[in-house]
Structures are given as C-alpha cells and as structure tokens.
Amino acid sequence: MIVMGGPMSANDDLPGLRDELRLIEGALKEDVPLLGICLGSQLIARALGARVYRNAQLEIGWAPVWLTDAGKSDAMFQGTESPKTFFHWHGETFDLPPGAEWLAYSGKCRHQAYRYGRRVYGLQFHPEITAEMIVDWCDQPVNCGDVETLPAPIDPYLHEPRAAAERILKSWLDLF
Numbered sequence: 001m002i003v004m005g006g007p008m009s010a011n012d013d014l015p016g017l018r019d020e021l022r023l024i025e026g027a028l029k030e031d032v033p034l035l036g037i038c039l040g041s042q043l044i045a046r047a048l049g050a051r052v053y054r055n056a057q058l059e060i061g062w063a064p065v066w067l068t069d070a071g072k073s074d075a076m077f078q079g080t081e082s083p084k085t086f087f088h089w090h091g092e093t094f095d096l097p098p099g100a101e102w103l104a105y106s107g108k109c110r111h112q113a114y115r116y117g118r119r120v121y122g123l124q125f126h127p128e129i130t131a132e133m134i135v136d137w138c139d140q141p142v143n144c145g146d147v148e149t150l151p152a153p154i155d156p157y158l159h160e161p162r163a164a165a166e167r168i169l170k171s172w173l174d175l176f
Contacts, residue, residue: 001027003040005126007142009092010042010052021047033119033176035169038090041114041122048097048116055093059108060146061154063088065125071103071113076121076171085159086125089137091146093124121172127165131156 003024008014024047027034036044042052064083071077093109096102097116104113104125112124134156138147147154 001032001034003034003036003043004128005038005040005089007140008039010039010046010094011092017043028120031117031119033172034121035172036122037128038124038126041124042092042094044116044120044122045094045097045100045111045114048100050095050097050100052092052094055091055109057108058091058146058149059088059106060090060150061088062086062159063106063108065104065106065112067104067113068102070101070115074101074103074115075175076115076168077103077113078171079167080164084161084164086127086161086164087129087134087159088125089143089146090124097122118175123168127161127168129161129165 003020008017010017020043024034024044028047034044046052062085065086067077067080067082072082088106093111096111096114100114100116102111102114106112109124114122134154137143138154
C-alpha cells in the first residue's frame with residue numbers, strides 16, 4: 001500500500017484522514033507492505049505513535065537529501081547517491097517512530113526517511129514528482145500562500161529525479 005501526500009496536516013480532524021489512519025493501523029497489524037510519501041510518511045509515523053508537528057521552516061523546492069549510515073546500507077536506497085537532490089513540499093515533520101530506523105535527512109528537516117521493520121517505509125521528500133506536477137501544485141489555490149513565501153519561483157525542470165525514483169520504488173517492491 002502506498003500512502004501519498006496532500007496539503008492538509010496529519011493532525012487535521014478530517015473524516016478522510018481518520019479513515020486513512022484506521023486503514024494504515026490495520027495494514028501495520030496485518031504486516032502489509034507500506035510506503036508513505038510526505039503526508040503519507042507523517043500519517044504512518046502518527047499511526048506508529050510518533051508526534052507530527054510544524055517544522056521549524058517550510059521546505060519547498062529542490063534540496064539535497066543525505067542518507068544516514070543506515071540509509072546507505074538499506075536495500076531501498078542501494079545505488080542512490082548521497083546527497084541526492086529531491087523535491088520537497090511540506091511544513092510539518094515528525095519524531096522518529098519508536099522502533100524505526102532513521103535513513104535520511106535534509107538541511108531543513110531531520111527526518112526525511114525511515115524504515116519500520118522490513119516492510120514499512122516513510123519518505124518526507126517527493127521522489128515521484130514530475131515537472132508537470134510541480135507546475136500544477138504551484139498553481140493550486142491551496143498552495144498559493146506557500147508559493148508566495150518563496151524567494152524565487154520554483155524551476156520545475158531544474159532536476160530530473162525519475163531514475164532515482166524508479167530505483168527506490170523498484171527496490172521497495174523487490175523487498176517482497
């Protein structure tokens with residue numbers, strides 16, 4: 001199961017998020033492979049008992065992600081250089097869930113990736129991004145406030161993370 005992102009907070013009391021948290025909790029109990037991206041990683045962390053809260057600053061745009069020693073040796077990140085530039089769009093972060101392995105960090109956000117057990121991964125960054133998605137996100141009214149805080153417009157074509165994204169997702173799928 002892959003849990004994706006969205007503009008809401010993992011702490012919002014929304015019926016859809018409550019349902020999603022119940023689904024994640026059930027998947028954790030049944031040992032279903034889980035991959036959370038951005039909000040998805042925050043929801044999984046919350047379901048595992050970690051605190052989700054405002055990050056010290058917004059992290060929006062292209063920025064490097066460094067792998068920890070555990071991340072460098074993790075099967076999901078084999079072949080991924082460190083640092084590797086990925087796209088970010090979040091204002092919240094989370095504590096590392098109890099029992100999770102810390103895998104990656106960035107200059108603005110300590111917890112960029114974690115693994116819980118063998119089958120559960122959370123990624124705060126967006127490896128799935130395309131230039132078209134960035135253009136769309138920047139134009140969405142819900143995101144305009146964030147975009148206005150940026151010192152310069154985001155260049156959606158500055159990096160091409162597709163090869164790294166495909167390698168990461170294939171590595172995750174190969175675990176099963």
